[in-house]
Amino acid sequence: MAGIVHLAGALLAATTTGDGLTSVAKALVFGLATIGPTVGLGIVIGKAIEAMARQPEYAGTVRTYMFIGIGLIELYALIGFALYWIT
Amino acid sequence: MPGVIAAFEKPGTQDFVWPTIFKVFGFPVNWVIVMAFVTLAVVMAFFYLGLRKPKTVPGRLQLLVEMGVGFVRDTIIMEVIGPEGLKYLPLLSSMFFFFLFANLFSPFPPNTSIDTRLAFPLVFALFIWGTYNVAGVRAQKHHAGLHGPFAYPRAIGKYLKVQCVPSGAPVPILVLLVPTEFFSNIIVRPFSLALRLFLNMMAGHMILALIFGVTMLMIDGAALLKPFAVLPLALGMVWILVEIFVALLQAFIFVILSSTYIASAISTEH
Numbered sequence: 001m002a003g004i005v006h007l008a009g010a011l012l013a014a015t016t017t018g019d020g021l022t023s024v025a026k027a028l029v030f031g032l033a034t035i036g037p038t039v040g041l042g043i044v045i046g047k048a049i050e051a052m053a054r055q056p057e058y059a060g061t062v063r064t065y066m067f068i069g070i071g072l073i074e075l076y077a078l079i080g081f082a083l084y085w086i087t
Numbered sequence: 088m089p090g091v092i093a094a095f096e097k098p099g100t101q102d103f104v105w106p107t108i109f110k111v112f113g114f115p116v117n118w119v120i121v122m123a124f125v126t127l128a129v130v131m132a133f134f135y136l137g138l139r140k141p142k143t144v145p146g147r148l149q150l151l152v153e154m155g156v157g158f159v160r161d162t163i164i165m166e167v168i169g170p171e172g173l174k175y176l177p178l179l180s181s182m183f184f185f186f187l188f189a190n191l192f193s194p195f196p197p198n199t200s201i202d203t204r205l206a207f208p209l210v211f212a213l214f215i216w217g218t219y220n221v222a223g224v225r226a227q228k229h230h231a232g233l234h235g236p237f238a239y240p241r242a243i244g245k246y247l248k249v250q251c252v253p254s255g256a257p258v259p260i261l262v263l264l265v266p267t268e269f270f271s272n273i274i275v276r277p278f279s280l281a282l283r284l285f286l287n288m289m290a291g292h293m294i295l296a297l298i299f300g301v302t303m304l305m306i307d308g309a310a311l312l313k314p315f316a317v318l319p320l321a322l323g324m325v326w327i328l329v330e331i332f333v334a335l336l337q338a339f340i341f342v343i344l345s346s347t348y349i350a351s352a353i354s355t356e357h
Contacts, residue, residue, distance in 0.1 A: 064166045068347055071340035075279055078286035085100050 026084050033080020037073050044069040098296035103203050103289065122199045123207065126189045133184065155187075156180045163343050168350040175349060178218065182211065183342045186284065190334030193292050194327045202288040205281060208341075212281035215345045220273075223250070223352030230355040247273075249355065272351075280344060287337050291330045298323040 048066035052059045107115035137152035145153055159180040164172045186202065193200035201207045227233075227249070228242035251268040252261065298319050305316035 060162065061166055064162060064343065067336075067340055067343055068167075071283060071344050074287075075283045078283060078290065081290055082282070082286055 030080045030084045033083070034077050037077040040073045041070060044073065096300075098293045098300060102293070102296060118199060119201055119204050122192065122197070123201045126185065126192065126201060129188050130181070130185050133188070155184060159183050159342060163339075163346050167343065167346045168353075171353070172346065172349065175218075175346070179342050179346060182215075182345070183338050186211075186338040186341055187334065190288060190338055191331065193288055193334065194295070194330035198292075200288050200292065202284050202337075203292055205285045208281040208284040209277070211341075212277040215280065215348065216277040219345075219349045219352040220246075222349055226353040226355055246352070250352070276348060280341065283344075284337050284341050287333060291326075291333050295323065295326055295330065298326055 044066060048062050048069075051062045055062075105117040105119055107117050108121070109116055133148075134152060137148040141149060156176070160173070160176055163183075164176060164179065168175070189201050189207070192198070193203065223246045224239065224242045227245040228238055231242070231245060233241050247269075250272045251265050253264060253268065256264055302316050302319040302323060305312050305319065
């Protein structure tokens, strides 16, 4: 119990000073930026696998377009990563 | 040893800044510039040694070169652009191999990828930007059969119309849509292309530095902690494999997105 109180106190101290708030904000920026692209990648890859299973003869084409989609989506997660260093 | 722990530095953007080694005609040369020339030399040696004496039954190196070029031709150009894109095969395949070797220098020694500096991918991306815009304008000129002194301005107008004005949209929507399309199709593309490669390589490099830094920290740490240094070491080895995969994937994605842009530029109807 004392440990939890201590931890809460440390968290409070970290979040009420300027530096601590910046760290929390930086961590949140990257964490939040990954949510959308991860869901998007899941949808793209899942749908591509579905399409490949239905039409194995088009697997090559589907794979090519899947990678185009991955490339377009993953940029948004990476921009979050860049903002972590810029801010 | 508290001294060692105090010396541990978080991996960050400062790891990618190198001091000037010497100057050539006033231009500072640092380790990244040296690595650019090393990468160039490796790519040129790869192609020269692979295709010096081409045989009908290829040797190992020739097989690698042929597989790579054949991969770019069949999987990327023929799938995305079609047969008319074959004239971009030299550009795209050399770019693929250059980025492949440049990226592989991140997990392999000397662990300095030139793609971890934004300038290098950005120059390549701007070159691709020029290529697809010029190709698009020329395709429009050829398609409309334009001649005379105003052929190129008119072709540029047609090209911009195809790129920025979606057909079938009502006029009030176009007010919003045309600036958006212009911004995303003409302005943002080279930067997104460069940033994707740059940030991928930089992030991977930082994660490697972090994992091996933690390994060093645990080896130097308390006696109870030392045996467990094996865990981050194993994770680092797995992560090197991930980095090799990312190096391949990013070279592939750079080239495939370039060919997508070329394909959308030279298609004459929207």
